[in-house]
Amino acid sequence: MPLGVADIAFTPTVRAExxxxxxxxxxxxxxxxxxxxxxxxxxxxxxxxxxxDGVFQATVSETGWP
Structure with missing residues (x-):
């Protein structure tokens, strides 16, 4: 995972889990x-x-970020 994404993906809820x-x-x-x-x-x-021609993102965080 690119390290910059951790700021978005690892919300307080995710970190608690x-x-x-x-x-x-x-x-x-x-x-x-x-x-x-x-x-x-x-x-x-x-x-x-x-x-x-296109790309797809498969997940969305609890804050709405893909």
Whole structure:
């Protein structure tokens, strides 16, 4: 997962579930203030998307973000 998406995807409710289910430690680096990367598309990703007629996003967070 691109690290920039963690700010959107890991809402307080999601983080509480991660704690409850014991997976919070696995995601800690994605939420670290020292993280870097994933905030913009690379040339490879941009080229891939430009070659498509359309793309689909399969999920929506509790705040309405895909």
């Amino acid at each position: 991660q704690e409850r289910l014991g997976s919070a430690a696995l995601y800690a680096s994605a939420l670290s203030p020292d993280r870097d990367g994933g905030r913009s598309l690379t040339e490879r990703e941009a080229s891939f998307l430009e070659a498509r």
